[in-house]
Amino acid sequence: MRNFRDLDIWNESIKLVGKIYKLTGALPTSEKFGLISQMKRCAVSIPSNIAEGCSKDSQKNFTRFLQIALGSAFELETQLEICLELDFLTKKNVSEIISEIITLQKRMKALINYAQQKQ
Template identity: 50%
Template sequence: MHRFKDLEIWRLSRKFCSDIYIVTGNFPDSEKFGLTNQLRRASVSIPSNIAEDCSRSSNKDFSRFLEIAIGSIYEIETQLLIALDLGYIEQIKLDELCFNSDRILKMTSKFRSKLK
């Protein structure tokens, strides 16, 4: 069993989630139940799944929850590109968020591969 608060990927994903909340706070009100909701839910899913992973006794279970977190990262990247297409975020903000999500993705993937 791992202590999730000690994991750098959990800390980074928690910060990333806060960044997503801040960015989506500037989205139009018409997106409240659209992209805003989707991005926020997916971003919360990342640190939540990592934390839930830590309660698992087997590496197979742990690996599955990390896989779900990875899926959420890809979901967020797609939704951020859509937000860019719609003019809700600027390219520089997209680049910053994608850099951070890619960092979390790489760390999570590496951690997951060590569990096998």
Template identity: 55%
Template sequence: MRNFKELEVWKESRILAKDIYKLTGDLPEDEKYGLVSQIRRCVISIPSNIAEGSAKDSQKDFLRYLQISLGSSFELETQLLLCNDLNLLKIEKTKIHLEAIELLQKRISSLIKYVKTQI
């Protein structure tokens, strides 16, 4: 079992989740059960899967949860881009978050590569 609280990707994903929750507050009320709900679910999925995977006994299981977390980050990126496409959020508001997501994706990918060497 690993201590997920020591993983930088987990710490960064928690910060991102908090920031995204604030950002989605700017979306229209009629998106409350649409994009807002979906965006919040997937951003919460990122640190949650890192934490859950760290409790697994095998590196292979941990790897699978990291991959799920990475997938959620790409889902989040897509949803923010769609918000821009639909003019629900201004590009200036999402740019910093999109950059943070891309950096987190690189870091999760690096951790995945490292874990693969441990299998």
């Protein structure tokens, strides 16, 4: 069993959750049950799945939960792009967060690759 708090990707994703919660405050209230809810769920899913994966007894299961977290990161990136397309947010509002998400995706993929080699 791993301590998820020791993983940089978990710590980075926790910070990302706070940024997404703040950012979604700028979205139209009509999106409360649409994009706002979905973006918050995706953001929360990332550190949650990393933590759950750390509780698993095999590299294969650990990797599976990291892959779920990675999928949530890609979903979140897509939802931010949708917000741009719909003019809900500006590039200025989201470019730094998208960059952070892409960096997080790369780091998660690297850990997945490492964990798969140890299987």
